[in-house]
Amino acid sequence: MKEVKLSNIQLGLLTFGFLYGSTAILNPAMGAKRDAWIALILGWFTGFIFILGYLYISKLNQGKTLNEILEECFGKVLGKLAIAFYILFFLYKAVINIRGFGEFMAIVSYPETPLIFLMSVFMLAVIYVVKSGLATIGRLAEMLVPLMPIPILVVASSMVTMKNYSGFQPVLLEIAPVIKGAAGVVSTIFGDFILFLMVLPYTNKVKGRFKSSLLALMLLGVLLMIIVVRNLIVIGPVLIEHFIYAAHVSAQLVPGMNIDPLVDVNLLLGGGFKVALCLYAVTKATAELFKVESYKPLVSAFAVLAIVLAFWIIPSSIELRRWSGSLSIILVTIPAHVILPLAMLIVSIIKQSKKRKNLNTI
Amino acid sequence: MKKTKEETLKEHIGKNATDSKIKISNSIDEIKKKLEKDFSRCSDFVMREVEIGMINTKVIIAFFDGFVDKQILSQNVVDPIVKYSGDNEKKTVLELLKTNVISSSSLMELTTFEDTVDSIVSGEAVLYVDGESKAFKIGVKAPDKRAVEQPDTEITTKGPREGFTENLRTNTILLRRRIRNPQFKVESIKLGEETKTDIVLCYIDGIVKHEIVEEVKRRIDRIKIDGVLATGYIEQFIQDGKFPLFPMVGNSEKPDKVAAKLLEGRVAIIADGTPTVLTVPFLIIETFQIQEDYFGEYFFSSFLRILRFACFMISIYLPALYVAITSFHQTIIPFKLFLTMAAAREGIPFSAFTEALLMIITFQILSEAGIRMPRAIGQAVSIVGAIVLGEAAVSAGIASAPLVIVVALAGICSFIVPPLMKTGAILRFIILITANVLGLMGIGVASIILITYLCNKRSFGIPYMTPFSPLHTADLKDSLIVVPMWAMFSRPRALTEGQDTTRTTGKSFSKRGK
Numbered sequence: 035m036k037e038v039k040l041s042n043i044q045l046g047l048l049t050f051g052f053l054y055g056s057t058a059i060l061n062p063a064m065g066a067k068r069d070a071w072i073a074l075i076l077g078w079f080t081g082f083i084f085i086l087g088y089l090y091i092s093k094l095n096q097g098k099t100l101n102e103i104l105e106e107c108f109g110k111v112l113g114k115l116a117i118a119f120y121i122l123f124f125l126y127k128a129v130i131n132i133r134g135f136g137e138f139m140a141i142v143s144y145p146e147t148p149l150i151f152l153m154s155v156f157m158l159a160v161i162y163v164v165k166s167g168l169a170t171i172g173r174l175a176e177m178l179v180p181l182m183p184i185p186i187l188v189v190a191s192s193m194v195t196m197k198n199y200s201g202f203q204p205v206l207l208e209i210a211p212v213i214k215g216a217a218g219v220v221s222t223i224f225g226d227f228i229l230f231l232m233v234l235p236y237t238n239k240v241k242g243r244f245k246s247s248l249l250a251l252m253l254l255g256v257l258l259m260i261i262v263v264r265n266l267i268v269i270g271p272v273l274i275e276h277f278i279y280a281a282h283v284s285a286q287l288v289p290g291m292n293i294d295p296l297v298d299v300n301l302l303l304g305g306g307f308k309v310a311l312c313l314y315a316v317t318k319a320t321a322e323l324f325k326v327e328s329y330k331p332l333v334s335a336f337a338v339l340a341i342v343l344a345f346w347i348i349p350s351s352i353e354l355r356r357w358s359g360s361l362s363i364i365l366v367t368i369p370a371h372v373i374l375p376l377a378m379l380i381v382s383i384i385k386q387s388k389k390r391k392n393l394n395t396i
Numbered sequence: 397m398k399k400t401k402e403e404t405l406k407e408h409i410g411k412n413a414t415d416s417k418i419k420i421s422n423s424i425d426e427i428k429k430k431l432e433k434d435f436s437r438c439s440d441f442v443m444r445e446v447e448i449g450m451i452n453t454k455v456i457i458a459f460f461d462g463f464v465d466k467q468i469l470s471q472n473v474v475d476p477i478v479k480y481s482g483d484n485e486k487k488t489v490l491e492l493l494k495t496n497v498i499s500s501s502s503l504m505e506l507t508t509f510e511d512t513v514d515s516i517v518s519g520e521a522v523l524y525v526d527g528e529s530k531a532f533k534i535g536v537k538a539p540d541k542r543a544v545e546q547p548d549t550e551i552t553t554k555g556p557r558e559g560f561t562e563n564l565r566t567n568t569i570l571l572r573r574r575i576r577n578p579q580f581k582v583e584s585i586k587l588g589e590e591t592k593t594d595i596v597l598c599y600i601d602g603i604v605k606h607e608i609v610e611e612v613k614r615r616i617d618r619i620k621i622d623g624v625l626a627t628g629y630i631e632q633f634i635q636d637g638k639f640p641l642f643p644m645v646g647n648s649e650k651p652d653k654v655a656a657k658l659l660e661g662r663v664a665i666i667a668d669g670t671p672t673v674l675t676v677p678f679l680i681i682e683t684f685q686i687q688e689d690y691f692g693e694y695f696f697s698s699f700l701r702i703l704r705f706a707c708f709m710i711s712i713y714l715p716a717l718y719v720a721i722t723s724f725h726q727t728i729i730p731f732k733l734f735l736t737m738a739a740a741r742e743g744i745p746f747s748a749f750t751e752a753l754l755m756i757i758t759f760q761i762l763s764e765a766g767i768r769m770p771r772a773i774g775q776a777v778s779i780v781g782a783i784v785l786g787e788a789a790v791s792a793g794i795a796s797a798p799l800v801i802v803v804a805l806a807g808i809c810s811f812i813v814p815p816l817m818k819t820g821a822i823l824r825f826i827i828l829i830t831a832n833v834l835g836l837m838g839i840g841v842a843s844i845i846l847i848t849y850l851c852n853k854r855s856f857g858i859p860y861m862t863p864f865s866p867l868h869t870a871d872l873k874d875s876l877i878v879v880p881m882w883a884m885f886s887r888p889r890a891l892t893e894g895q896d897t898t899r900t901t902g903k904s905f906s907k908r909g910k
Contacts, residue, residue, distance in 0.1 A: 041867070043867055044866070044867075139837060143724065143835065143836070143837065144724075144834070144835070147834070152837070155834060155837070155838070156837075158841065158845075162845050163844070163848050166848055170851045170852050173865040173866060174847060174865070176864065176865035176866065177847055177865045294727075295725055295728060299836065299840050302837065303840075303844075306844060
C-alpha cells in the first residue's frame with residue numbers, strides 16, 4: 035500500500051513549497067501593521083512548536099496515515115467523524131486558496147477574463163499533478179520549489195539601497211493586533227503542516243524527517259521575514275493596509291524594470307503546491323474512508339466541487355477580504371490545528387507508554 | 397475465407413515451430429528436392445553438387461550468389477573436397493570433413509533442416525553430406541562494401557571521426573576495438589518473422605544493472621513484427637509510453653559515443669542494416685550532452701551546456717512570450733521599446749498570435765525543405781527563405797519586424813539541440829496557443845503540466861529527469877556543468893547502483909611540484 039517513497043530532500047522542499055503557498059502575494063501578519071515583523075517571529079516560533087508536535091504524532095504512530103491514526107486514537111465511530119471533519123477542513127483550505135488565486139489573477143492581470151475560467155485552467159494543472167501521484171509531486175517539488183524564492187530575492191535585492199526605517203517605529207504600540215497577526219500566521223501558514231500526516235508515512239527514511247522539515251521551516255521563516263520587512267520599508271505601515279497584494283505592489287515599485295509577472299508566476303507555483311496537496315489529502319482521505327481502491331478517480335470530481343464551493347462560500351472579492359481579515363478565519367482552524375492534534379498526541383503517548391509497560395512485564 | 401493478420405501470423409509462427417523439429421534427411425537426393433522446392437524461383441540461389449575425392453561421397457554446398465565470398469568458398473571448401481586424396485581412415489565422413497578437408501576457420505554443425513535454411517538466408521554457405529543427418533554451416537559471408545566514414549548527422553571537430561555502418565559485424569567490432577574486455581557482452585537475437593534481421597544487445601557485465609538488461613530483453617521478446625528494416629522500428633516498440641512527446645531512446649551513429657554510454661551502464665541495441673545504434677535507458681540530460689564536452693576545456697563545455705539548455709528554452713518559449721507580452725502584459729516592456737514595437741506593428745492586419753503562427757509554420761516548411769532537398773537546391777531554398785522570412789514579409793505588411801527576429805531566433809536555437817528538435821517544434825505550437833489564451837499564466841500552467849509530464853516519465857525504470865529529480869548529487873557533475881575527467885569519480889549512480897561505480901580514483905591526478 036505505502037509504496038511511494040519520498041526522499042528527505044523532497045519532503046523538505048515539499049514542506050517549503052506547501053507552507054509558502056500564497057504568502058508570495060498575501061502579506062503575512064498584515065493586521066499588525068508596523069509590528070508585523072514581531073507578529074511573524076511570534077507566529078514562527080509557535081509554528082515551530084506546532085510542527086514539532088505534528089512530527090511527534092507521526093513518529094509515535096510509525097507508518098500510519100492521518101486516517102489510521104485518528105481511528106486508532108478515537109475508535110471507529112469517533113475516528114471516522116474526525117476524518118470527515120479533516121476532509122472538510124482540507125477542502126476548505128483548497129477552496130480558499132483557489133479563490134484567493136483566482137481573485138488575484140482577475141484583479142491584477144486579467145480583469146476581463148471570467149473568474150471561473152481562470153480557476154478552471156489553474157485546476158486543470160492541479161488535477162494533472164495530483165493524478166500523477168505523490169512520487170511525482172515530490173519530484174516536481176525538487177524541480178520547482180528552488181525557483182520560488184528567486185523573484186522574492188530579486189525584488190528584495192533591488193531595494194537594498196532603501197534606508198528609510200521609520201516605518202518600524204514606534205514599536206509595540208498595541209499588543210492585541212500583534213497577537214492576532216501571530217495567530218493568523220500560524221493558522222494560515224504553519225498550522226497547515228497537519229496535512230503532512232498524510233504524506234509522512236510515504237517517506238523512505240524515518241531519520242532526518244525532523245531535520246528536513248525544520249530546515250524548510252527555518253528557510254521559510256527567513257524568506258517571510260524578508261517579505262514582511264521589505265513591504266514595510268517600501269510601502270510603509272499606513273499604506274500597507276490599503277493594498278491587498280502588497281508584494282505585487284512592491285515588485286511594481288522596483289525602478290527601471292517591471293517584474294511583477296515574475297511574482298505572479300511565483301503564486302502559480304506556491305498556490306499550485308498548496309492546492310495540489312490539499313486536493314491530494316482530501317481525495318486520499320476520502321478513498322481511505324470509503325475503502326476505495328485508488329484515489330485517482332476522485333480527483334477531478336473533488337476539483338470541480340472545490341471550484342463550485344469557491345463561488346458558494348465566498349461570493350465576492352469583498353467577502354474574501356472581510357473573511358481573511360476577520361477573527362473567524364483563525365477560529366475556524368483551531369479544532370483542526372490545535373484541539374484534535376493535541377488529543378491525538380495525548381492518546382498516542384498514553385498508548386505508547388502502555389505498550390512499553392506491556393513489553394516490560396513480558 | 398479471409399484470415400485476420402493475427403491469425404496468419406500465428407499460423408506462420410506455428411508452422412515454423414513444427415518445421416524446426418524436422419531432422420536433416422540422410423538421403424542427399426531428398427535434401428536436393430527439398431531445397432529446390434524451398435528456393436524455387438530464387439535465381440540467386442546456388443546449389444553446388446560435388447563428390448569428395450577418393451571416397452565418392454556426394455555433398456551439396458548451398459548458398460546465395462553474391463552473399464558469400466565465392467573465392468574463399470572455392471579455395472577453402474570446394475577445392476579441398478574435390479582434390480582430397482587421402483583415404484577414409486576409420487573416421488566418419490563428417491569428422492573427416494571437419495578435421496582434414498575443409499580449411500575454413502568458422503565451421504558449425506547443424507542438426508535441423510530449418511536451421512540450415514536460416515543459415516543460407518543469412519548469408520552463410522551450408523554443406524550437406526550424403527548419408528549423414530548433420531550439415532555444416534561455413535562462415536564465408538562476403539564483406540560489406542561501405543567503408544567506415546564520418547557520419548553526417550553527428551559532426552565533431554575533435555576526437556574520433558568513425559561512424560557505424562550498415563554491417564552488423566563491422567559495428568560490433570568498432571565497439572569491441574574500444575572496449576577490449578571479455579566483460580563486454582554481445583548477445584544476439586533474431587527479429588522479424590519475414591526479414592529475420594540480426595539484432596545485437598551490447599552491454600558491459602559488472603557495470604550495467606541486471607534489471608535493465610532483463611527489461612530490454614523482455615521488451616524485445618514481446619515484439620511480433622514482419623520486418624525490422626531499421627532500428628527505428630525497434631525503438632517504437634521498446635520505448636516507454638505509447639505516444640511519448642520526448643525522445644525515450646538514444647540514437648547515435650558514433651562508436652565512441654556508444655562506448656561511452658556503455659561505460660555509463662547503458663545497453664546498446666544494434667540491428668543489421670542500420671548505422672543508427674539505440675541506447676537505453678535514455679534520460680533527458682543526454683540530449684544536451686555531446687562527446688566533445690569531455691575532451692577538456694571544461695569551463696567552455698559547461699558554458700556550452702548551459703547555453704544549449706537556454707537555447708532549448710528560447711526555442712520553445714520565445715514566440716509564446718512575445719505573444720503573451722504584446723497581447724496581455726504590455727506593461728513589462730520598457731516604454732521606449734514599446735513605442736517602436738507599436739510603430740512596427742502598425743498596419744499589420746493580423747493579431748500577434750496569427751502572425752506568429754504564420755511565421756513559425758513558414759519557418760518549419762523552409763527547414764523541412766532544406767533537410768529533404770538535394771544539397772545543390774538547398775542553397776536556393778535558404779536564399780529564398782531568408783528573403784521571404786526577412787525582407788518580403790515585413791515590407792508586404794504581413795509580419796512585423798520584431799516578430800521576424802523572435803521566430804528566426806527561436807528557429808535557429810532549435811537546431812542547437814538536435815535530439816529535441818522535433819519535440820521542440822510541437823511544444824512551440826502548444827505553448828504559443830496557451831499563451832494566446834491566458835498570457836503568462838497560460839504559459840505557466842502549460843509549463844507546470846509539461847514538467848509534471850517529464851517527472852512522470854521513466855525510461856526502463858529510471859526516472860527521465862534524473863539527476864535533477866530525483867536528485868542525485870553525485871551525478872550532477874555531468875549535468876548542466878561538466879567537471880574535468882579526473883574529477884568524474886563515479887559513473888552515473890542512478891544507472892549503475894549496486895554495480896561497479898568507480899570511474900576514476902582521486903589518486904589518478906598527480907599534483908605537480910610535490
